[in-house]
Amino acid sequence: MSELESSSKRTFLKGSAAAAAAAIMPRSVYAADTWDVIVVGGGTAGMPTAYFAAMRGLKTLLIDKYHMLGGTLDRSGGQIAAAGTKFQKSLGIVDTPDEHYADILRINKGTGDPALGRLFVDNAAATVDWLFDNGFKAVEGHPVAGSGHEFFLKRRYQWGSKNGVSIYETMQPLIDQAVARGKLQVMLSTGVTELLQGANGAIQGVKTEDASGTRSELRAKSVVLTSGGSASNPVMFQDHHGVPLFAKIAHPMSQGHGLTMGLGVGGYLRGGDKYLCSFGAVLRDRAYPSPIDAGVVLQPHQRMPWEIFVNASGQRFVREDHASVDHREKALLAQPGHRCFVVFDQAILDKAPPLIPGWPREKLMAAFNQHAMFTTAPTLAELGARIMVDIGVFEKSVADYNAAQQTGSDRFGRNHMPLPVAQGPYYAVGVQGFTIKSSAGLAVNPSLQVIRPNGQPIPNLYAAGEVIGGGATSGASFVNGMMVTPALTFGRLLGSKILLRNA
Template identity: 45%
Template sequence: MNKNDERRLQRMSKRQFLIGAGSAAVGLAATRSLAAKTTSKRWDLIVVGGGTAGLPAAIFASRRGARVLLVEAAPELGGTLFLATGQMSAAGTKVQRLKGIKDTPQEHFDDIIRISKNTVDRDLVKLAVWNAADTFDWLWENGFEMIPEHPVAGRAHEPYSNLRYYWGVDRGMSIRDVLVHEIQPEIKKGNVSVLYRTKAKELLQQTDGTVTGLITEGEDGSVAHHDARNVLLASGGYAANPELFKELNGYTHYARKSYPFCQGDGHRMGVAAGGYLHGKQNYLSSFGAVMANASVPSDVILRVNTYPERRQPWEIYVNSNGRRFVREDIPSVDAREHALLDQAELRYWVIFDEAIRNEAPPIVDGWSPEEILEAVDTHAMFYRADTLQELASNAGIEAENLARTVARYNQGVLTGHDLFGREHKPRSIAEGPFYAIRVQGYSVTSTVGLAVDAELRVVREDGNPVPNLYAAGELLGAGQTMGRAACGGMMITPALTFGRLLGERLLRFET
């Protein structure tokens, strides 16, 4: 490392990382100055993160003849695809045509605008949606094994108006299998070199901000300095970093369900290089999870069925104040999720009585009424008591309000007029023992992201790109492609597509 590099590193490590308008400091530990070994090669592209976005970027760049260094913190390639459900969405695919489904990117785009209430980054969504079919076709033609009945309209999130939602038979792993298979020839050719168990630590920049490479640190502490014409940050989100999650999203990180290597390193490096973060206003949480226990974060152990199209509710949902906050049988999953955002600690309790336990279809899919009883003894989030007062006190709900809420609901069952307009009211909640199940809202993805332009170049707040620096995947922020909503498949498909487009055409490799 020469003297200039040393000075540059020292300057960068002293820098404060700023969010958004530049007022709030991100609580990311400032990186220390690193004594680096310089590698002799100058790479056409360094990809930080061998996951959903990084792998296609490396594959397609290599096919163009680029020399690519792929830096991966984990011991294996695949990133969040190890954990993801793997839902993708694409319009105009070959599979759709084979199945006689007429669909267009414009219809997909219109659906996303409708579902997200126009809260997405329209340019990024256009780039994703108009190129999604080519991405999906490429996966499919290279061995992606799809559930035979797919595509579907989707049910877990607000449904699409057409059948354009695809899952692999082995969830995210079905996608990973194709990507890992496709990168092997590029590695064998010698175009792609992979550094496993190696973390990207700092970007190297010239005084004018041009990115010239990257400093990495191996598991053994060895530090290396790599020169490159372009650096792509594809290091995923920060959803496995509870402190950063809280700081950037403004909500507690409740569920331990995200890829552990996704710690927000790309956010930190991107900001340090001159980029900025945005999108906090798009945070949204899911609706029906039951956690293992009250610790934070905790594991999700099961789900209650809150989908009225699959099971009409017999119970009521109350917040910690003992008040209802949503019409339990409202058909829109988006409406239920938005209602939960206003509840303390994103938490609610499902309340029912003995008769409902015995007569209602199972609130946990596949469970018998006896299993609810067993759960009271074995699961920390299930409660049973002879009176509503006692139930409230055990579960941590405001007792007087709960009694009043149940009485009002029961009155609505008698009169037929529910305060929330609920239609399905099969019976009142009248006689003990009474039950409560504590349900937690949570998010497994990172809402806030690094701002980029429509060519996926990291941009400064004045709109100018940081030369030679690109970003893709969850690092852009879930809210950019899904808005303040959950639009099916609109994280994995854009991550794959942006990676592919960067490798295929957006990145420039000339000297």
């Protein structure tokens, strides 16, 4: 038995009947020949890429470094958006790709890649229909116009009861069936380490290394990078975005391998300048990247703010009840360290709805004694000293707000000001702007070919998903579903149409 054969027997799709079938395939099936398609990474984009390529009759190998498929779907919100879906039509919602496109431009001010945006909206409904046709179910009351990010003007946004896992559980049986029917090969616990490039610059395959350290070279007519972003690689993330990776939340395999490999064969990065932070995470500590210990509800559509927000200098910086999520996120992005403190007093604590859903009062009060991001003090000056803001600036910010609360006229235009921040003890919760995705990614053209800085495609090399960067799809704003849905859609398009178009 060759090294390649024995290692492959260990790594093929463990844990399913299809896996057992795949594991006894003769060596020639997966090693000797040239594959039509090798898909590097079997997550959100890689699963549909491989499935559709295989169902089209292309000889397809899906390789993943992790021990199971699905990638970031194990933790993603799985919130997806499309216009003109069968689901919308069943509910009498009239919507079009043109309206979806216009909504995306309204939200991100045209900062995404226009051609990719158009490709996406024109093909998103068929992707979402495919999921629904294969058993995906949206939660009751969907689609909605929005949730945590800027709202759409139409109801075109939905997710399953298990979030990203609902999408994974829809796709995994399809993959299993394709494997069982001998149409698709899947290799797990095997990382792609390098792209094979010919003297003419064309990609000819990949080098791999499995969990036991066995290395192989596999030849292919086309290679698709669907290996995700770099949001679990603090050094690379900061290098690409100029911003620390604050939160530890992405998939452990989001190490940016595909980015490195794409750069190594002549591709280039774009989109790092489109970084934006989400509002609302309480990190465990300031040793970045840090786990997120709590989420505070700072969205006026979910809970009107009773508290004020001050930055690291002690200044208010945004209208806390501004209706636009994007406006508040961009305001936080402009603050030093992308962080702020949510400040309130005893009266607000007693009367306002809970700031942290699911946290009983005792847990919250205990956090003020134990947690690095929760601070309390009998006076404002002491609170300011403890959270290390400029005490004079901080006291003035609170005094100005209290005056505004009295007169009803706030310099930021805030309307919801039920109580002043006036009676100790005082409280502050440190909130960090953070992101869950890479904005920077490999530049691709509308055929999803990885391109060189001169715009020329690198022959036989394609990419989809977060490896092409959130900046390309979502632009400089968080647009609803604008990571998962393009990942699925571009994967479906690559597999069903684009790869080896004339094969």
